Amino acid sequence: MDTSPHPFSQLSPARVVAAVESLGFWLPGEPFTLNSYENRVFLVHDEERRRWVVKFYRPERWTDAQIREEHDFLAELAVAGVAVAAPWRDAAGESLHLAQGFRFTLFPHLPGQAPELENPAHLFALGELIGAVHAVGERGRFVHRRVLDLDGMVLEARDKVLASRWLDRRQRQAYERITATLHRSLAPHAWSAEQAIRVQGDCHIGNILGRDEQFALVDFDDCLMAPAIQDLWMLFTAQEEGERQMQLSEVAEGYEQHRDFDRRELVLVEPLRTLRLLRHSAWLVDRWEDPAFPTAFPWLADAGYWDGHLRMLEQQRQALEARPRWLA
DSSP states (O other): OOOSOOGGGGOOHHHHHHHHHTTTOOOOSOOEEOSOSSSEEEEEEOTTOOEEEEEEOOTTTSOHHHHHHHHHHHHHHHHTTOOBOOOOOOTTOOOOEEETTEEEEEEEOOOOBOOOTTOHHHHHHHHHHHHHHHHHHTTSOOSSSOBOOHHHHHHHHHHHHHTSSOOOHHHHHHHHHHHHHHHHHHGGGOOOGGGOEEEOSOOOGGGEEEETTEEEEOOOTTOEEEOGGGGTGGGOOOOSHHHHHHHHHHHHHHHTTTSOOOGGGGGGHHHHHHHHHHHHHHHHHHTTTSTHHHHHOGGGGSHHHHHHHHHHHHHHHHHHHSOOGGGO
8 A cells, every 4th residue: 555645745834825925925824725625725815815716736637738728718718708717827927836846826716605506597697607608618629628538438437446445246246237338328428529619527516606696617627628518417406397497498598698508418418427426436436545535535435335326326327218307
């Protein structure tokens, strides 16, 4: 077992302050740790009482070119008037900075709360926000960021889980069987490269902040090329048909203030949900060496978690075989 300290263990509050102050800021207070696992993120305020979110990127996850492409997309969105947090740039126009071996970026702090997905006005506003993002996103293409690859990402997630130590023999056999079935079931849902546009990529309500009916989209760390529905399907949480159709109607109406809503992509909702379930467990096992993960997700080592995961995958198998409920 690798007992060497994780790189993030070296990121003390003093080092966070020193990194930000190396850019010419002065921080009169201590950094406040924000909820983040993939990277390390802190809230600070400067001598002018401006609040900043400082993101320290996980080493070796993204290349410099991929991070800068994320930042350029955010700048493009901000110029177009879309409510996002574009990164601060120094006098040379640089947004990606280096201090003590860590790459980091400053973002203006955007206050607010998560939206209510049962509130029609909120749903309309979210559709309008994401439609504005996609209207800009379709104007160009990422060169360095990933492309959402249904087939490749399913196999990648499957291999990571099967290579881990967490499943017992019975669970491993069941996982191999059901994921092989899911892989075959997902194959007909693959999309063409022409369907993919630049999207935020991880558009859950924790990445949407605002008040009343004004929201902003934050954390483009997972932005990539994908069908537009990738940024929309997690808004559709209702189980009852009437409420489900209300959510779809409000989001689509807001979205179409900026861009046509392609209802044909609704057939991808359950495939994308399946992919997310598979990738989430793979992400947990892949990051277990980071001390933050055993603390935050101790139940990963519990056989009950994996039994529940297998049941969820079986439910997704049935959902993939049924008529897409969003097209009902």
